[in-house]
Each structure stands twice: as C-alpha cells, then as structure tokens.
Amino acid sequence: MNSATELSDPIIDKQGTTLLELARMVSEKGPQDGIGLSDLKASAANELRRFGDDLSSHLAAHTAIQVPPAYQLRSTSNGQVCVVGEHPDKAKIENYLNSDTRLLKWFKEIEVLFEIQRRLELNATGGTMDDQVFNLGMTSLGSIAFFTTEK
Numbered sequence: 001m002n003s004a005t006e007l008s009d010p011i012i013d014k015q016g017t018t019l020l021e022l023a024r025m026v027s028e029k030g031p032q033d034g035i036g037l038s039d040l041k042a043s044a045a046n047e048l049r050r051f052g053d054d055l056s057s058h059l060a061a062h063t064a065i066q067v068p069p070a071y072q073l074r075s076t077s078n079g080q081v082c083v084v085g086e087h088p089d090k091a092k093i094e095n096y097l098n099s100d101t102r103l104l105k106w107f108k109e110i111e112v113l114f115e116i117q118r119r120l121e122l123n124a125t126g127g128t129m130d131d132q133v134f135n136l137g138m139t140s141l142g143s144i145a146f147f148t149t150e151k
Contacts, residue, residue: 037120044113044145048136051106052143058103063096065089070139073097073107081107084135110136114145 059065071093072084080098083090097103111134119129131151137144 037117040113040117040120044110044117047110047113048143048145051103051110051136052138054106055097055103055143056138058100059093059096063089063092065092067138068140070137073136073138074133075108075111080104107136110145114147118147 056067069087071087071090073081073093074084076082081094081104083093087093097107114134115129118132118134122128131149132147133150135146135148137146
C-alpha cells in the first residue's frame with residue numbers, strides 16, 4: 001500500500017533535480033567515462049517513484065482521488081497531460097495536474113528522462129523510437145513508466 005495516499009497533507013518534493021544530477025554526473029566523469037545506462041535508470045526510477053508519491057498525495061488531499069482504479073497519463077500535443085482511456089475521475093485528474101505547473105513540469109522531466117533511457121536502450125539494439133509514446137501509469141503499487149506504439 002502506498003503510504004503517501006494515506007496522508008492528509010500532500011507531500012511537497014523537490015522537483016526538477018534529476019536532470020541537474022545527470023548533468024553533474026556527465027561533467028564529473030571524464031568524456032571517456034560518460035554516463036552509464038545503469039546510472040540513468042536508477043535516477044529515472046527514483047524520480048518516477050518520487051513523482052508518483054507526490055502526485056498521489058496531492059490528488060488524495062485536494063480532490064479525494066484514490067487509486068484504485070489505476071490511471072494512465074500521457075502528454076498531449078498542446079503541452080498538457082491527459083488521462084488515457086476511461087476513468088471515473090478523468091476530468092478531475094487532468095484539471096488538477098494541468099493547473100499545477102510544478103507537477104506538470106515534473107511530469108515532462110520524467111518523460112524526457114525515460115525517452116533518453118529508451119533511446120539508449122534502442123540504440124544498442126539498432127531500434128528506433130518511431131511511433132513510441134511515453135506513458136506513466138499510477139497503480140495501487142506505485143507509478144510505472146512504459147511506452148506504447150501509436151500510429
């Protein structure tokens with residue numbers, strides 16, 4: 001059970017630190033060392049967990065939205081975030097997330113982190129990001145990041 005959803009006060013996390021940490025790792029390691037994929041994965045996973053806890057606690061405290069039921073988030077072409085599919089609180093989730101610039105920017109940062117990670121993984125196998133779209137799922141076990149193919 002996610003203890004963040006049981007809190008009456010939302011968590012306020014320091015958003016926006018992972019890209020700075022990655023830049024610092026790149027500059028601290030020599031050009032020959034580079035940043036390792038495992039370092040990127042660890043940072044992205046940590047940032048995803050923190051975002052999920054923060055978002056869940058805010059939605060629970062300000063809109064009384066709980067998980068389950070799970071929901072799936074994705075960026076829109078106009079720079080906002082939408083809930084994919086049907087969810088009883090779809091409009092509330094979208095309105096809250098899109099009106100909170102801190103959470104919205106943080107979502108975008110996570111999207112960029114996972115796209116970088118995915119590109120590195122695909123480059124190693126000769127794959128491409130063609131038609132792949134980042135998704136963030138909020139489940140009762142926490143947040144998950146995944147890609148779907150959209151044409």
